[in-house]
Amino acid sequence: MRVDIEDVTVEATGVRLVEDIRLTAPDGAFVGLVGPNGSGKSTLLRTVYRALRPASGTVRLDGADLHAMSPPAAARVLAALPQESSAEFDYTVAEVVAMGRTPHRDRTAAGDREICAHAMARTGVADLADRGFLALSGGERQRVLMARALAQQPRVLVLDEPTNHLDIAHQLGLLAQVRESGLTVLAALHDLNLAAAHCDVLYVISRGRIVADGPPHDILRPGLLAEVFGVRAHRVRHPETGAVQLLFDLLPPTT
Numbered sequence: 361m362r363v364d365i366e367d368v369t370v371e372a373t374g375v376r377l378v379e380d381i382r383l384t385a386p387d388g389a390f391v392g393l394v395g396p397n398g399s400g401k402s403t404l405l406r407t408v409y410r411a412l413r414p415a416s417g418t419v420r421l422d423g424a425d426l427h428a429m430s431p432p433a434a435a436r437v438l439a440a441l442p443q444e445s446s447a448e449f450d451y452t453v454a455e456v457v458a459m460g461r462t463p464h465r466d467r468t469a470a471g472d473r474e475i476c477a478h479a480m481a482r483t484g485v486a487d488l489a490d491r492g493f494l495a496l497s498g499g500e501r502q503r504v505l506m507a508r509a510l511a512q513q514p515r516v517l518v519l520d521e522p523t524n525h526l527d528i529a530h531q532l533g534l535l536a537q538v539r540e541s542g543l544t545v546l547a548a549l550h551d552l553n554l555a556a557a558h559c560d561v562l563y564v565i566s567r568g569r570i571v572a573d574g575p576p577h578d579i580l581r582p583g584l585l586a587e588v589f590g591v592r593a594h595r596v597r598h599p600e601t602g603a604v605q606l607l608f609d610l611l612p613p614t615t
């Protein structure tokens with residue numbers, strides 16, 4: 361399913377948080393959103409998963425206006441992993457994952473159980489099924505919320521810092537799994553090397569505006585990284601795979 365963000369501006373209390381955003385995620389593409397703290401990544405993603413409404417502009421799923429859809433209709437095609445994990449869940453892991461099935465009308469209890477079991481197995485949380493969500497570690501919670509999103513069987517996944525709290529093996533595992541899912545993915549990522557390795561296309565956001573977009577290594581150039589992130593970047597090659605890796609230093613203070 362294709363996602364088109366068309367000239368979207370989002371405001372809160374009269375302040376423009378993101379402005380005139382144009383972004384396209386073709387069907388099955390993994391699109392990364394990178395930018396410094398406070399640049400507007402979460403605001404844009406929250407607009408795509410309908411926690412916010414655009415002040416102007418339109419978000420389209422295969423051409424249909426997302427904000428004109430009913431909540432269950434939208435939830436049948438789009439699932440999100442929000443940045444703020446809802447710590448108010450006083451439910452077991454199995455119950456949290458089962459919430460992902462709520463939007464589906466044609467469900468059966470047995471079918472739901474199988475889908476949830478599959479989602480929990482994929483994210484490595486099957487052993488936690490009977491544990492209380494509140495008693496989990498940050499990384500375990502993140503993986504349970506990912507299982508809930510997968511149980512929703514969406515066609516579009518919106519991920520806000522999905523690797524937050526995850527150890528390195530789970531970071532690589534989750535991104536590889538997302539990549540292989542074939543879903544259209546829009547993800548905010550802080551780790552530029554992870555973003556470059558997994559995304560088809562990156563959009564760079566700075567002060568609420570998209571300042572670059574394209575294939576990762578075309579746009580993650582030292583000049584742009586200095587300007588947007590305030591770091592000096594050095595490109596090296598992985599000795600075995602040849603993949604480009606970025607090494608970072610703080611820019612020397614300007615006198």
Ligand SMILES: Nc1ncnc2c1ncn2[C@@H]1O[C@H](COP(=O)(O)OP(=O)(O)OP(=O)(O)O)[C@@H](O)[C@H]1O
Nearest residue numbers: 372373375377395396397398399400401402403404
């Ligand atoms: N409801 C609001 N009212 C006023 N300002 C807000 C509101 N929500 C967000 N902001 C501001 O909008 C800007 C963008 O915030 P946002 O959370 O989208 O950034 P981000 O790129 O996701 O940052 P981070 O990398 O730190 O998660 C920030 O300056 C933030 O303080």
